Structure formats: structure tokens, C-alpha cells
Amino acid sequence: MSLRQIELEVLRYDPEQDDEPRFQKYSVPCQEEWVVLDALNYVKDNLDGSLSYRWSCHMAVCGSCGMMIDGEPTLSCKAFLRDYGSKIRVEPLANFPIERDLVVVLDDFMSKLKRVKPYLIPKQHKPIADGEYRQTPRQLKLYKQYTLCINCTLCYAACPQFALIPDFIGPAALALAHRYNLDSRDGGRAERQEEVASHEGIWECSFVGACSEVCPKSVDPAGAIQQMKIASTVDWYLERLMPWRNK
Amino acid sequence: MAKSNKPIVWGLFAAGGTVSAFVLPALIFVTGLAVPLGIFGDDALSHERIYPFVSHWFVSLVLFGVIVLSIWHAAHRIRITLHDFGMRGDGMIGTVAYFAAGMFTLGTFFALSGM
Known part of the structure; x- marks a missing residue:
């Protein structure tokens, strides 16, 4: 194991004391196989206990350690130091208000997530005695990729549309709506369409595709949104050309 | 929340994207390269040859x-x-762009139906 001296340039901000965010430099003795999160933990444990950031699992599952690393939205537990130079700039996720240091305020995302009803809304309720809802592997495959979202919000930090239009429901929430729409056990699409097919839903997306590029779980939110645009366009025409289909 | 009416323009956009991706490169090759270079003969796109073809209702x-x-x-x-x-005024830009497209549509209609 070889040691490597890394200079971390970390954005610090305490809204109660600071007028505006500032950068603070830390010189960190790092192991070659460390990730940026390890370096931050070293800072917290040895150099500056006041540094605030979120993390939990250290294995790209919990989705809480997302930050801008050299300007790219990245999970800091997945950002290996060997892929970076000797100077690394660490900032909180872009497009979100800063709570403190590298911690961002997620309330807006949480309320949007809730609005798209990202849970199963069964077609018809059946008593437990009638047994489970069955699903074939083919039906599972249709939506499985979208279940891998860990709500890390890297896609929101990458999305230029979300930066311009804060009301945009955004990639992760829309991809999760799509995940349930595609589920053979689900019957909630019409309810979700009220949000998804609105102006603030899929139609604010201009298909830049940055969301899918930064996703640490290889979910493809951009693809999900395009598929929903096609389905919603078909809906739009059917609602007008065949009004008797509307309930 | 009200559903958006964007499917009108987006539907045309998506259909147009598919058409232009598949058909325009071939048309550009034929009309922009092959014919000027004489690959299909000197009078490949001459008025006498092409007019009866284009004026067929299906074409x-x-x-x-x-x-x-x-x-x-x-x-x-x-x-x-x-x-x-980063240009603002999306409503205004949209109006101008779609108005122009509408005018081109009318122009195309009259040009083709007048044949």
C-alpha cells in the first residue's frame, strides 16, 4: 500500500455564520486505493471535525454521499483517488440549496417524488387469501433497471433543465414513475399521468441525457422520459380522436 | 395539474426526427452529391424526367x-x-419557430398541390 498526498479543496458553508460559501484546503495522506469519501473521513477524524457531509454505506447502495467532485456529480464512495489528480475539488451537489458544507437540502426532491406516487397501486385489490400477484421474468425485465435508482439525486445535479426550471419534476422521480407504470401488477398510470404529463413533468425535459450519464446505478432516466413522452403523445391523440375511450 | 398540450408539437418533432434521420441523408446524397457528380447520368433530375414522377399523387x-x-x-x-x-423567452421563440413551420407547411402544400 502506497501513500499519496492529496490536496482536497472542499466547499465550506455554514449559513448561520458565513455570508457566502468558501473553499478550504486540506492536505490529506491517502492510501492509493481510497475513494474521495475515505479522504473526507480522514479530514473529519483527524484534521477538522466541523466538516459536514452525508454518507452511510460506503458501497454505492444508500445514495447519500453524492457530491460534485471536480465539477462532476459523483458518489464520493465510488470516486477512486487513482482516477483523479493530486488536487481534488469537492462541492455539494449542484442545483440544490446548501444546508451546510457538503450537505444539501432535499425537501424539494422528496415532495416531487411523493407527487408521482412511486409505489404499487394495484389494478384491483384482492384479499391475501387469494395469493400473491404473479409476474413472469419477461414482465419483470421490462421495469427492473428502473428499480435500481437509489435516490442519490446526482441526475438532478447534472440536469441543465432542472437548473433552469426548478419546478421540473426531474429525472429520478420521473424514472420511478415509469418503473411503476411498467409494472404488470400496477394500475396507477392514469393517476401518475396527472403529474407526469403536465408541463412540469416530462415536457420540461429537452433530452440532454446528462442524467443517464452520471447515474451510478446505470438507470436510464432520459430513456424513461422519452418513452413516457411517446406514450403521453399517443394518449393525447387518443383522448381527442376517440373521446368515447375516456372514462 | 393540467396535462400539457405539448404532444402536438412533440409528436411532429418525434415523427420528423425519425423521418429526417432515415430519409434526409439519402435525399442529400442523391440530390446534393450523386446527381451533381453525374453518377446517375446528366439529365437525372431534369425537369422533363422528374416532373411526371413528382406530380403523381402518391409521390x-x-x-x-x-x-x-x-x-x-x-x-x-x-x-x-x-x-x-440559455436564451429566455421560450414562448416567443416557440411562437416564431412554429409560425415559420406553419408557413412552410402551407407553402409546401400549395407547391405540391399545384403540380
């Missing part, structure tokens, strides 16, 4: 589809690209 219809869908695709693409470049 006119196909041409109308290709031209109009490509134009609506371009109009919406310009609107989005200007927005992505």
Missing part, C-alpha cells in the same frame, strides 16, 4: 410528409437548442 404525398415533418422537427429543435443555450 407528392410522400414528399409532403418528408418535407413538412422535417420542418416541424427543425422548428422544435431550434426552440429547444436556443433554450439550452
Whole structure:
């Protein structure tokens, strides 16, 4: 194991004391196989206990350690130091208000997530005695990729549309709506369409595709949104050309 | 929340994107390269040869589809690209772009139906 001296340039901000965010430099003795999160933990444990950031699992599952690393939205537990130079700039996720240091305020995302009803809304309720809802592997495959979202919000930090239009429901929430729409056990699409097919839903997306590029779980939110645009366009025409289909 | 009416323009945009991706490169090759270079002979696109072909109702219809869908695709693409470049006034840009596309549509209709 070889040691490597890394200079971390970390954005610090305490809204109660600071007028505006500032950068603070830390010189960190790092192991070659460390990730940026390890370096931050070293800072917290040895150099500056006041540094605030979120993390939990250290294995790209919990989705809480997302930050801008050299300007790219990245999970800091997945950002290996060997892929970076000797100077690394660490900032909180872009497009979100800063709570403190590298911690961002997620309330807006949480309320949007809730609005798209990202849970199963069964077609018809059946008593437990009638047994489970069955699903074939083919039906599972249709939506499985979208279940891998860990709500890390890297896609929101990458999305230029979300930066311009804060009301945009955004990639992760829309991809999760799509995940349930595609589920053979689900019957909630019409309810979700009220949000998804609105102006603030899929139609604010201009298909830049940055969301899918930064996703640490290889979910493809951009693809999900395009598929929903096609389905919603078909809906739009059917609602007008065949009004008797509307309930 | 009210559902958006964007499917009108987006539908044309998506259909136009598909058409222009598949058909326009071939048309550009034929009319822009092959014919000027004489690959199909000297009078490949001469008025006498091409007029009866184009004025057939089915060919006119196909041409109308290709031209109009490509134009609506371009109009919406310009609107989005200007927005992505940070230009504000999306409503105004959209109105101008779609008005132009509408005019081109009418022009194409009269040009093709007048044959």
C-alpha cells in the first residue's frame, strides 16, 4: 500500500455564520486505493471535525454521499483517488440549496417524488387469501433497471433543465414513475399521468441525457422520459380522436 | 395539474426526427452529391424526367410528409437548442419557430398541390 498526498479543496458553508460559501484546503495522506469519501473521513477524524457531509454505506447502495467532485456529480464512495489528480475539488451537489458544507437540502426532491406516487397501486385489490400477484421474468425485465435508482439525486445535479426550471419534476422521480407504470401488477398510470404529463413533468425535459450519464446505478432516466413522452403523445391523440375511450 | 398540450408539437418533432434521420441523408446524397457528380447520368433530375414522377399523387404525398415533418422537427429543435443555450423567452421563440413551420407547411402544400 502506497501513500499519496492529496490536496482536497472542499466547499465550506455554514449559513448561520458565513455570508457566502468558501473553499478550504486540506492536505490529506491517502492510501492509493481510497475513494474521495475515505479522504473526507480522514479530514473529519483527524484534521477538522466541523466538516459536514452525508454518507452511510460506503458501497454505492444508500445514495447519500453524492457530491460534485471536480465539477462532476459523483458518489464520493465510488470516486477512486487513482482516477483523479493530486488536487481534488469537492462541492455539494449542484442545483440544490446548501444546508451546510457538503450537505444539501432535499425537501424539494422528496415532495416531487411523493407527487408521482412511486409505489404499487394495484389494478384491483384482492384479499391475501387469494395469493400473491404473479409476474413472469419477461414482465419483470421490462421495469427492473428502473428499480435500481437509489435516490442519490446526482441526475438532478447534472440536469441543465432542472437548473433552469426548478419546478421540473426531474429525472429520478420521473424514472420511478415509469418503473411503476411498467409494472404488470400496477394500475396507477392514469393517476401518475396527472403529474407526469403536465408541463412540469416530462415536457420540461429537452433530452440532454446528462442524467443517464452520471447515474451510478446505470438507470436510464432520459430513456424513461422519452418513452413516457411517446406514450403521453399517443394518449393525447387518443383522448381527442376517440373521446368515447375516456372514462 | 393540467396535462400539457405539448404532444402536438412533440409528436411532429418525434415523427420528423425519425423521418429526417432515415430519409434526409439519402435525399442529400442523391440530390446534393450523386446527381451533381453525374453518377446517375446528366439529365437525372431534369425537369422533363422528374416532373411526371413528382406530380403523381402518391409521390407528392410522400414528399409532403418528408418535407413538412422535417420542418416541424427543425422548428422544435431550434426552440429547444436556443433554450439550452440559455436564451429566455421560450414562448416567443416557440411562437416564431412554429409560425415559420406553419408557413412552410402551407407553402409546401400549395407547391405540391399545384403540380
